[in-house]
Amino acid sequence: MRDTGCVRRLRRTLRSARIARIESPGHGEMSAPDFARSWLAARREALRRKERPREPLSSALDRVFSALEDYSIDPALRDETDLTDEELVASVRAVLTGIDRLG
Structure with missing residues (x-):
């Protein structure tokens, strides 16, 4: 299937979540929790539309999803095995x- 629609939005969401933006919520940029919410919503939409990226993009997106599975958006629910905001940013x-x- 072509790399279109929601998959392009996923790529843009990933690109828009560069480290400076994630680390700069005070400057109106995207925080790690906001990135997680935005990326997961775009991923759900891509799955709903049955859009499947091709390799190697598919593997890259799977790595983000895997990192998000190890991350708790709500800090109150985070335990010592969950990724911190900084670890999610690094991933x-x-x-x-x-x-x-x-490219």
């Missing part, structure tokens, strides 16, 4: 680097 940064190399 997303690594995926972004890989996506940027894809």
